[in-house]
Amino acid sequence: MLTTLKLLIPVFIPSWQFFNKIAASPRIEFTMQATAEKQTDNWQEFSRRPKQRSLLTIIKSIFYNPQWNESLFMTTCAERLISNPTEQASQEIIKRIKAELELRQVNLSRTPYLQFRLVFVSREGNKLQEDILFISELEKLEEPDHEPN
Amino acid sequence: MSLIEAIRLTEIFLAIALLQQSLEHLRTAQDERKLFIPRIILSILLLLGLWTPWICVLLLIQALIILKHFDGPYNGGSDRMSLLILSCLCLINFMPSSQLQGYVLGYLALQVLLSYFAAGCCKFINREWWSGRALQDLFRFSAYPASQDLRSLADHPKVLLFASWISILFELLFPLTLLNQNLLIIGLLAALTFHLTNAYLFGLNRFVWAWIAAYPALFWLQGQLI
Numbered sequence: 133m134l135t136t137l138k139l140l141i142p143v144f145i146p147s148w149q150f151f152n153k154i155a156a157s158p159r160i161e162f163t164m165q166a167t168a169e170k171q172t173d174n175w176q177e178f179s180r181r182p183k184q185r186s187l188l189t190i191i192k193s194i195f196y197n198p199q200w201n202e203s204l205f206m207t208t209c210a211e212r213l214i215s216n217p218t219e220q221a222s223q224e225i226i227k228r229i230k231a232e233l234e235l236r237q238v239n240l241s242r243t244p245y246l247q248f249r250l251v252f253v254s255r256e257g258n259k260l261q262e263d264i265l266f267i268s269e270l271e272k273l274e275e276p277d278h279e280p281n
Numbered sequence: 282m283s284l285i286e287a288i289r290l291t292e293i294f295l296a297i298a299l300l301q302q303s304l305e306h307l308r309t310a311q312d313e314r315k316l317f318i319p320r321i322i323l324s325i326l327l328l329l330g331l332w333t334p335w336i337c338v339l340l341l342i343q344a345l346i347i348l349k350h351f352d353g354p355y356n357g358g359s360d361r362m363s364l365l366i367l368s369c370l371c372l373i374n375f376m377p378s379s380q381l382q383g384y385v386l387g388y389l390a391l392q393v394l395l396s397y398f399a400a401g402c403c404k405f406i407n408r409e410w411w412s413g414r415a416l417q418d419l420f421r422f423s424a425y426p427a428s429q430d431l432r433s434l435a436d437h438p439k440v441l442l443f444a445s446w447i448s449i450l451f452e453l454l455f456p457l458t459l460l461n462q463n464l465l466i467i468g469l470l471a472a473l474t475f476h477l478t479n480a481y482l483f484g485l486n487r488f489v490w491a492w493i494a495a496y497p498a499l500f501w502l503q504g505q506l507i
Contacts, residue, residue: 135349136348136349139348139349140345143365144365146365148399149403150358150400152400152403152410154423158424159424181427181429193480194477194486195301197484197487198305198308201356201487202309204356204484212353231310253422255421255422
């Protein structure tokens, strides 16, 4: 109850500070591996950012943009994992990476262990700097209920 | 615009905003769908104006459950604005007099004004916004640009300097739109353009609908002041 009330206070007294400071920005990278022991360095960025969008996609996105909003939520979870780490934030990210892998019809039975890390990009002077600030535990993914077609 | 008209329009636009948000969740995990299908039904009832006071209460309770489910807002500012409007509508529906209802709607209008003015102040006191550097950073390395091609805007400092000052001035001057109804219409058209631009550049589509839902309160307040 107290937690819910704490979440509610910023609703009644919002701060409305948007983009006032451009802080270090997280990238989510993940790796899949066959066993819990074998370590891999094959990290790939989890990104849904298209190279470009057509006019029709842009117009449609004003009404319906679920994937992008989910990506922004994952960014929020990544920031929460640094400022106020919770298992829930980590699980939200894992759940969405898993869903994306299933959507891409990746065979999870061969590499059922998932791990992700957070790489924060910031500007130092005129150069961009990358810092790995979080590495998750290995997570064994369960098989989807049905085989992808 | 009368108080009753402003309240009803707020309900209609909020219902549309909540429907838009909820429909986006239908493609996600099963547990999230269970949260948002009832919200879709409640939003339709709000749109139709059926049992409005109790529908608002149910929507608010459900919003709290959603807030707890995601351990905070799912979509930052747009969730906060939607919840603020919903909370104000709940209060309005149970206020014993129209005067008290007006106070609550006035508070909502004030928050909309602040949402622009406070954001403008924060940018104005930050030197990186003065030089356009903040926008450059936003495009260069933040998580927001909605396509990879948009990152190349970081290489156009003069355009970004101009855009920075347009944003700052628009947000700082927005409260002045209350001086006159025509000014308010122009201000709200500018605000809509601002939100649509943000939707195009950063994919912040939910902000468009959430903020539109609060505009009737501004129209009403402007009519009361002048």
